[in-house]
Amino acid sequence: MLAIILTMTLGVLVAAAVAVYVAYPHRGEQMPVVPQLGDAMRKGVDSLPTLEDSESRV
Structure with missing residues (x-):
C-alpha cells in the first residue's frame, strides 16, 4: 500500500x-x-541536445 502511495505521489x-x-x-x-x-x-x-530542422528531415 505504501509503495502505491509513493508511486502515485511521484507521478503527480x-x-x-x-x-x-x-x-x-x-x-x-x-x-x-x-x-x-x-x-x-x-x-x-x-543543456540537453536537440535536433535541428535540417537533421530531422532525412
Whole structure:
C-alpha cells in the first residue's frame, strides 16, 4: 500500500513539474512566485541536445 502511495505521489509531482514548465519557462515568461526555479528549468532544458530542422528531415 505504501509503495502505491509513493508511486502515485511521484507521478503527480512529475506531472506538476511538466505543467509548470510548459506554462511559464517554455513560453519565455518568468514564473510569478519563484523565478529562480524557472531559470533552473530553462538552463536544464537548454543543456540537453536537440535536433535541428535540417537533421530531422532525412
